[in-house]
Amino acid sequence: MSRRGTISRTGGPWVSAVALLLALFWVFPVYWMLNTALKPRKDVMSATPKFFPGPPSLDNFRTALTQTNFAGDLRNSVIVVGATVLVSLGLGLFAAAALTRFTFRGRRTIMISILVVQMVPPSALLIPTFLVFNKIGLLGTYLGLVLAYLALVLPFSIWVMRGFFLAVPVEVEEAGRLDGASQWQILTKILFPLVVPGAVATSIFTFITAWNDYLIAYTFMQDQNRYTLPVWLASFTTPDKGTDFASQMAASVLFSLPVVIFFLFLQRRLVSGMSAGAVKG
């Protein structure tokens, strides 16, 4: 019997061809961004599009990197987003586990509330959240920004992970209990590993959501030394003086890199390690 029993039979070369075509189509705008970033500025606009940069040039990247405070903003982004991902993972895993593997009073209310709070349009909440944070003194702090991001991602993550927890049969826990594992061990050594794919999907979502946020970071942070990378990216657009598209595209490429790296690091874990019939123990 297969161990990692999920992807045992591939669909053959036609399927791969379709997949590659789709991948090409999907990545085209990204490719266009890269293409523009590598073009010398004067080639950026032409009636007949140039699909490949004439000779590619790194000038735009150089311009981008030397623009306002790249290093500082990068550092702030890494700190804030890193913390957000870790905290939301920790909090979310336990909350989702609690909501699915246990019954207790108020469970249903809690679950529905967590879903309903996501229905309020986020743009409407910017000012009220600002006012609340101002009162508690969280403005301008890393903690405040992390909490603001948690507001965006935590409910979402809990619900998604709930789905993954639900797919784990009761028997798995019971087997563990029979083996004498404590509640804590059952959670951390048995249950959590089985929902890793769900955790990975939500972590990527959390990373991207927090990494790309501009308005909250810009409004909540009080000192330009604390601005995050999206603010750096915004500096490439000036309404009056026109936009240097090529450099803006180069900056966007640089901006997207950490996300891609983060993803590549995790992507193998997107596949469940759960094999048919195997009950760990």
Added chain:
Amino acid sequence: MSLLTEDRRPGLAAPGTAHRPRRAPRAPWLMVAPSLTVIAVVTLAPIVLLAFVSFTTYDQRSLFTGIYDWAGIDQYTQLLQDSAFWAATVRTFLFTAALVAGSVVIGAFFAYLLTRLGTVVRTILTVSLVLAWAMPTVASSVVWNWLFQPGYGVANWLLTKLMIFGDLTDTNWSNDKWLAFVVIWLLIVWQAVPFIALTLYAALTQIPAEMTEAARIDGAGEWRTWWSITMPILKPTFLLVTILSVIWDFNVFNQIWLVSGGGPGDSTSTLGVYAYKTAFVGFHVGQGAAIALVTTVLLAAVSWMYVKQLVRSGESL
């Protein structure tokens, strides 16, 4: 204990075996408490404030001076009498339906595709998806505007070359209601599919391959296997992804604003854009709060049935 012999749908315990050996009822509360505290402070408190403000005339002046007036339900009555609001509501429902259908169907297709690929091609496809997802909105909106630019747009150029629709070189997509929606739809779906695809894919990998293998060996076609075997198991996740999509697409703002600004005129103004244009751009927070709350209620009403089903589908565990 084999999973193949019983009708064992994960999430549903077979009758009789669903017992809950639960010790200290404290444990779940402890586990959920940190999340609840965070959500209470950073989400609930602002929502309560927003609800309160919707009954006042809170605006920019109030932000500076702290002065505001009680307005009772005036904000709401005014809103419900505004025909532009109703037009925006209808538009939002229709557009959300189109977005969710597109994202979920395409996302499911990609998820299925990913299960049938070898490692290399699968990695290529997932990386492409993530690249699309990760692209910052400022860049994707610029590229999108570029692609559909009258005169220089690549999409215009390519479509003209296809010779199906005629010469599209000078079409201004954002100046026509339907074309603008098409462009916005493409932009949103393009960035929404990756998450749906990856989540569904992750869920698919939790399904034992033996089940689909057995069906295939028995001669069932792919389509049949999908509907009879995979979908029933996938249903909770599928429902979940759909409802989250509905919530997110109902409230989407950025992409619409950046492509068409709600125009031409008001023809692509969904509720989010309407709220921004009538209230938030001028910081009429009280008015905006009323719109936001009505939007929330509408969304909750629409999704109520699905939410109930979603909650129930996980409850028998």
Added chain:
Amino acid sequence: MPKRRYLYALSAGLVATIGLTACSSGSSQGPDSPQAVPTGSKAAGKKITVWVMQDDYTDKTLNAINAQFTKETGATVDVQTQQWDGITTKITTALSTSTPPDVLDLGNTQVASFAATGGLADLTSYKKDLQQGQTWLGGLVEPATVDGKLYAVPGFAGARAVIYNKTMWQKAGVTSAPTTMSELESDLAKVRSAHTGGDFSPFYLPGQDWYVAMQFVWAAGGDLATTSGGKWTGGMSTPQAQKGLQAFKKFQNAYSSKASQTLFTDTPDQNQVFADGKTSAIVSTNGAIANIQKANPSLKNSDLGTFALPAAEGGTQPVMLGGSDWGIAAKSQNQQLALQWAKIAASPQIQNKWVFGNDGWIPNSTQATKAAGANVPALTKGFFDAALRSKATPASPQWATIEGTKDVNNFFSSIASGKQSVADAAKSFDGKLNKTLNAG
């Protein structure tokens, strides 16, 4: 809060904070008597925060102001550069806190909304002292004045003029810049016949460019909106405005590409269009020349020229004055220091030497602008000529909403593209103006 009490509180607060004794005058006088901006050097160890918009001032200019400020007061300055995207949200939220920035660089189209809603400090009693003998440019000081009270100090101005490719024009047989509309049109005809390429626009004017479109309306005697007795009335349906709108449509359709009818100046970036040789003329502000040359380094100063867009009615078209003003937060904790800083930034010395001399902007007063115009290189003279006839957007706090919703852009682009007739478009836009400007 009655004016008198406010002034007492302000001055009492000022006195109390830094313990000034003899210098400040008038703390017990009536509200209409002018006050002098406090001067003093007892603020060592204090720091004020100044918010500057990206690309508005060079570091050198800011350093010059700061140096003089520190010399005079002993206090230091923390300059924070802000991005344009989301700036109204950022400023609004910041001004609502108890520790806002002390001095803010506010665009002149935005300052009215902050002033009218109580976010900025009332500077009326300091006006005379802040003016330092100068007559401020109307387009800068009008938006900063609400109900007769002054809320910000003019910083600098930018005007729009035509930037044209001299070399291209010379090749087409045009040897000097036009001074009348008919000269301009015949020049453009010559340029067109010399360039028969498909996507060439003799004069690139995107349909959404309302800053330039309004020039036609103003030249014909119309205006966006007028106010009387506190009520605003949209002005696009008046015969003068209609005449101006028709002239704009005719000009735009004749000389700019079809694709440009519904576009704005940023996508594609009109500087890039110019730099790539796809047009021979655009209308833009002072800063555009540097951008054009960055996009195409082979365009030297000798290849370029500027002139103010002539009015068919005679003279030059009134231009919309862009620019910014310095506001002081109403809740600032360092108001008197902020006042001193703003006074220095607006002083004739700084304006002449740095704002104009180094940054190339149009200074904040008519005297300085005239003086600058006499010394300005021929290349940028067009901007200064244009600035002499300037208008501003309606000084209503709600104007920012019209801009923010892009209603004004869409109005002009629907006229340029013919999507709506001039009369219909004007009617519906006036409706929007009436509704929005009179709200709240």
